[in-house]
Amino acid sequence: MVRSDGTKIECPRHPTLRAALWGMWTSLRKDPYIVLLFPMFFASNWFYTWQFNDYNSALFNIRARSLNNLVYWIAQILGSLGIAFILDRERFSRKCRALAGWSILLVMVFVVHTWAYFYQRHYTRETVNATVVKIDISDKAYIGLIWLYIFCGLLDAMWQTTVYWLMGVMSRNPATLAHFVGFYKGIQSAGAAGVWRADGITLPYMQIFISTWVLLAAGLIFALPMILMRVNEGREEEPNDVPSREKYRSHDIGREGKQ
Secondary structure, three states: OEOOOOOEOOOOOOOOHHHHHHHHHHHHHHOHHHHHHHHHHHHOOOHHHHHHHHHHHHHEOHHHHHHHHHHHHHHHHHHHHHHHHHHOOOOOOHHHHHHHHHHHHHHHHHHHHHHHHHHHOOOOHHHHHHOOOOEOOOOOOHHHHHHHHHHHHHHHHHHHHHHHHHHHHHOOOHHHHHHHHHHHHHHHHHHHHHHHHHHHOOOOHHHHHHHHHHHHHHHHHHHHHHHHHHOOOOOOOOOOOOOOHHHHHHHHHHHHHHO
């Protein structure tokens, strides 16, 4: 097949399982500082269980939950734009921006969870199950609760954006970054699966809430040495492991010559 500009559509060669595993090992060996981000990866979807199931679903009726979801995801847009504005300010050094992002996350984690604690201590699974009428948008208590949920959305977007940014400053090699993102999504999913199971076996709300707070704080503590020792103004030039069009063409020519 040929595109309208005359170039041929070429099928990329996909790596084998062995090559993918070797690439992951090579990425770890070349830049072991990525391990210090693993706790941030693990916590990056952990908080969804408390926010969605143990707060939004537990306290609000369907009308309030619907509005909560709308403002939560709008807050995500604003949160990602806000933290990106700080992380991408080139007038400041890269390490300064990384520390600024880290500090904002630290403040947000403790503001959100200190605030949430004063709500969480007043209800349990037992009291929620016994409540027939849940909170509606017309109730006076709704105002403070919805603002907390907005801040949860802001924190979520800021956390994810900062994680991606930190990985991006560690390498400019697409193959290495692909392995980093693979670690991120795999560890993230493992954490999410664990906490969803904990909620499924009806672990107390407070225990899930405290575990969320602790894991987020731990993720930031582990990430700080990586920021201090690894983030710098320049990244080492690395060969691009993504095969070029010429490599594909030479590979095809060589294969045709063998036929």
